[in-house]
Amino acid sequence: MSIPYRHAEKIPLNQQAKPPVERDLAHCDALLLILPENAGKGLWQTFPHGEFLAQRARQRRAAMGSHLDWDTELPNPRGTRVRVVYVKPGLSTFDQLSAARGWAKQLLDGKPLRVGVYAAPGTATSALLEAAVLALLAASCPLPSRKSTAEPLCPLTRIDCYGATEPLNFERLRAQVQGNHLARWLTQLPGNELRPGDYRQLASALAKRHGWQVEFLNRATLARRKAGAFLAVTQASHVDDGGLLRLSYRPPRSKSGSRSTKPKLALVGKGICFDTGGVNLKSAKSMHGMHEDMEGSAVALGTLLALSLLKVDFAVDCWLALAENHIGPQAYKPNDVVTACNGTSIEIVHTDAEGRMVLADALALAARENPALIIDYATLTGACVYALSTRYSGVFGNRDDLLATLTAAGKHSGERVWPFPMDADFDDALKSDSADIKQCTLDSEADHILAARFLNRFVPPDIAWLHVDLSAGNHKGGLAHIPSDVTGFGVGLTLTALLEHDLLKAASIPHD
Numbered sequence: 001m002s003i004p005y006r007h008a009e010k011i012p013l014n015q016q017a018k019p020p021v022e023r024d025l026a027h028c029d030a031l032l033l034i035l036p037e038n039a040g041k042g043l044w045q046t047f048p049h050g051e052f053l054a055q056r057a058r059q060r061r062a063a064m065g066s067h068l069d070w071d072t073e074l075p076n077p078r079g080t081r082v083r084v085v086y087v088k089p090g091l092s093t094f095d096q097l098s099a100a101r102g103w104a105k106q107l108l109d110g111k112p113l114r115v116g117v118y119a120a121p122g123t124a125t126s127a128l129l130e131a132a133v134l135a136l137l138a139a140s141c142p143l144p145s146r147k148s149t150a151e152p153l154c155p156l157t158r159i160d161c162y163g164a165t166e167p168l169n170f171e172r173l174r175a176q177v178q179g180n181h182l183a184r185w186l187t188q189l190p191g192n193e194l195r196p197g198d199y200r201q202l203a204s205a206l207a208k209r210h211g212w213q214v215e216f217l218n219r220a221t222l223a224r225r226k227a228g229a230f231l232a233v234t235q236a237s238h239v240d241d242g243g244l245l246r247l248s249y250r251p252p253r254s255k256s257g258s259r260s261t262k263p264k265l266a267l268v269g270k271g272i273c274f275d276t277g278g279v280n281l282k283s284a285k286s287m288h289g290m291h292e293d294m295e296g297s298a299v300a301l302g303t304l305l306a307l308s309l310l311k312v313d314f315a316v317d318c319w320l321a322l323a324e325n326h327i328g329p330q331a332y333k334p335n336d337v338v339t340a341c342n343g344t345s346i347e348i349v350h351t352d353a354e355g356r357m358v359l360a361d362a363l364a365l366a367a368r369e370n371p372a373l374i375i376d377y378a379t380l381t382g383a384c385v386y387a388l389s390t391r392y393s394g395v396f397g398n399r400d401d402l403l404a405t406l407t408a409a410g411k412h413s414g415e416r417v418w419p420f421p422m423d424a425d426f427d428d429a430l431k432s433d434s435a436d437i438k439q440c441t442l443d444s445e446a447d448h449i450l451a452a453r454f455l456n457r458f459v460p461p462d463i464a465w466l467h468v469d470l471s472a473g474n475h476k477g478g479l480a481h482i483p484s485d486v487t488g489f490g491v492g493l494t495l496t497a498l499l500e501h502d503l504l505k506a507a508s509i510p511h512d
């Protein structure tokens with residue numbers, strides 16, 4: 001099985017500041033014109049076939065009474081399909097990306113090979129062009145499908161952007177698309193095709209291609225490290241394939257020849273390849289879709305891929321907690337007591353709260369490498385979905401300033417997050433008579449916050465830590481520019497936080 005995550009690499013991206021001319025249109029199958037809501041008549045004069053377009057626009061306005069999106073075919077030899085859309089001023093990134101999802105769908109329905117996008121003066125040109133590129137690339141990324149009648153994807157071969165005077169960062173956009181594509185592709189694979197062993201193989205092949213170091217902590221190694229929380233989840237598996245996969249990116253040597261070997265950033269992801277709920281078995285409705293319970297790990301891996309493609313100058317470790325949550329005679333049970341590798345004993349309360357169990361040891365082991373920042377991603381709690389819906393993801397952390405940075409990056413990237421409180425007194429609910437801490441409670445009240453408080457026990461307070469509860473990991477019909485239900489939410493957020501909001505620098509400042 002090979003992953004088509006390099007798809008976006010093959011589509012050339014170009015830009016020029018001026019509007020397209022006749023010669024450009026000779027190679028263009030579909031052209032998107034993004035105009036300001038109050039576009040004046042004079043605008044059409046700047047286009048080839050301006051008189052024809054102006055006439056169409058007049059007819060359209062007479063019929064509809066207002067500026068509504070419309071399309072037409074140009075009378076040029078190529079028969080270029082033109083789609084005209086009007087945008088309001090001051091749109092948020094999320095709104096721009098959501099609009100771009102619709103534009104991309106309409107454009108690609110005609111199966112064009114070459115697409116042009118022009119954002120006119122009076123619009124947020126660069127942001128809208130970037131949104132259109134992200135949406136076009138996301139919509140042309142193949143996802144796993146086993147339908148014998150699956151419709152072929154649009155064979156897009158080139159995107160030309162017109163209208164931006166400053167350079168668009170195509171490399172950055174493409175890296176984000178590839179990381180997100182990888183995350184969505186893995187998450188959408190059915191559970192019988194992505195068991196922990198398959199996942200490990202795929203990730204190891206990626207590591208080889210991109211020069212990452214690989215270490216796999218299997219059950220025997222985890223037992224030696226006394227990772228009892230992780231092992232409690234894997235012990236019902238009849239195949240010994242679960243474990244903690246560590247992938248390490250190290251930046252290219254600097255000019256002085258020095259090479260950092262210690263990770264500055266650790267990405268940790270929940271990779272439950274299927275979640276039955278365990279002994280506290282899920283109902284049919286709740287179990288449906290549980291092959292997606294590994295999305296957190298896929299987001300961590302997709303982020304690592306994007307950072308590695310961009311050759312960032314800091315070292316990154318990525319920890320994938322790979323396991324299945326099974327039922328069976330060996331399965332862990334309520335009231336069992338297990339001890340994680342940092343010595344914390346845990347009273348099991350509900351076997352469906354397995355995500356926090358594997359993450360507990362994964363976080364503690366990642367912390368031993370002493371990174372400046374740990375970010376973990378997990379489809380962790382239903383409570384977070386109840387609180388935010390699937391439009392936002394919840395974020396938690398041990399540093400308020402970093403939460404503010406992450407929230408701002410959420411707005412800026414269109415992957416919106418909302419911070420929750422996690423004050424120490426929430427721990428009262430997790431007091432146990434038999435162990436240091438309870439795994440969870442049997443009431444669902446604020447389970448997303450209790451889960452974060454639980455995880456907090458496994459991260460030393462001197463390491464900055466952010467926890468992303470991926471309630472927006474699956475949104476029916478797609479979210480922002482992403483057209484599939486599986487969103488791969490988190491890759492764009494993290495790249496924006498690290499590359500545009502200096503998250504790592506903020507995390508490196510000593511804190512008391």
Ligand SMILES: [Zn+2]
Binds near residue numbers: 351354
């Ligand atoms: Zn579960």
